[in-house]
Amino acid sequence: MSWKYFKQAINVGCYSLGGFSLYYLISNENNKKFVQNSWISDLKPPSTKWDKNWDHRDPSALLKSSLPENPTPDQQNKHNEELEKVTAKAVRHIILIRHGQYNTHALTDKGRILTELGREQAKMSGLRLNELKIPITNFVMSTMTRAQETGNIILNQLDNKKFIIENCSLIEEGAPIPPEPKVGHWKPQNWQFFVDGSRIEAGFRKHFHRAAPDQKEDSYTVLVCHANVIRYYVCRALQVPPEAWLRMSLHHASITWLSIYPENGRVILKLFGDCGHIPKKSLSTA
Structure with a gap:
């Protein structure tokens, strides 16, 4: 041929x-x-690279002095010692729990109480946390009625309550950022994004960061809050476009778990919307 x-x-x-x-x-x-x-x-190179100073706590950014271009051995040793002092050693675990099903027909927050199913869901999540024997260090609840109810029901299921209990208005429900793509049936006014977005972002900056250098043991912070807030925080923590938050779905009383490691501020999503502890007949999203 x-x-x-x-x-x-x-x-x-x-x-x-x-x-x-x-x-x-x-x-x-x-x-x-x-x-x-x-x-x-x-195959293409990554469109973005990991920002290791996303929480402004990267050790090299915390040092007030920098090494000269050609450091002596003594200068290098001193620099390493200073770097060690400001370097985190422990892991911060953030466990986010969505509130249970609630009365969506009420006109005010006070009337938006949990339904009977919502109370059952909250109890099951509390039992799950208790079963996991997580050494909780901080338990934070949104100040909205449904989150307060959910949080208190969860607390009643825990054997060990040797941790700090707090309320936080920054993690109340809201419209964090205009989603992409847009969703036709959900159209908040631009002022809602302007007002809610800055508050929810402030909540992220308060609760999401690597451990302080003097923290010796890993810590576990539970945030009982809302679907929009949780989805937005997951995007922010993983450094994916925050506009993607509405592409995710969360069941009531589901558990989401993020871990912030000291090395490069690395963040790992261990669980997202886990609801395996809730029977199929008791699952709900709205």
């Missing part, structure tokens, strides 16, 4: 493979044959 007909046969074979991820690249100039995987050509 001549080279001309051989090339034609190869081309026909490539077309007949359709979506099969193998193609042949033939060089006429050097008369060499190459085989490449088609998916390799689709």
